Amino acid sequence: MPERSLEFGKFGARGIKGGEAIARQLDRLAGGITSPVTTRRGLLARLNYLTRSPRARRAARAAGLTVTDRTLRAWQDGTRTPSPSNLRRVEDAYRQVRRRNVARHLLARLNRGGRGTRVEIHPLNQSQVTRPHQRVLEYRTMNVRRWENLVGAWAQGDTAALDEHWVGEYLSDLGSQWGSYEYVTNIGFAA
Incomplete structure (x- = not known):
């Protein structure tokens, strides 16, 4: 079973932590003012x-x-x-x-009365990794039914807790490959 990445990017892989990708998507879903604050x-x-x-x-x-x-x-x-x-x-x-x-409001939309929301996980970018060091990664989907911890950490602005909840509670559903998806290019979901 893979462990957490200790030296991410050592061989040229690029991506962001899963918790950060979730925070970005939640920010998009939350909407808000689009004009820059500088105007x-x-x-x-x-x-x-x-x-x-x-x-x-x-x-x-x-x-x-x-x-x-x-x-x-x-x-x-x-x-x-x-x-x-x-x-x-x-x-x-x-x-x-x-x-x-x-x-x-966002929590209610994502939980959908216990049915949850489908999450798409786009693997990290390995285009700069030499062939012998590349992993076989694929696009994955999963259904997240309980969003309380993720949305709560996001609302508090606690990215470390958001990432811990993502890795500790949800990535384990991917089985033995969960460590390969700690860093991603994107995580997508809609509510």
């Missing part, structure tokens, strides 16, 4: 989302957006422009608050 429209949309209610303001502050209300109003009015570090804080706070807000 006026994108900044205003994020600020409106983060300040539309007292609850949203508290969540934004908890997520790291700690500027004063006066500064937020100046940014919204256009009299002042946020620094690049504050733009990153706005984007990070928006992502965290958005994840928490949609997690419950």
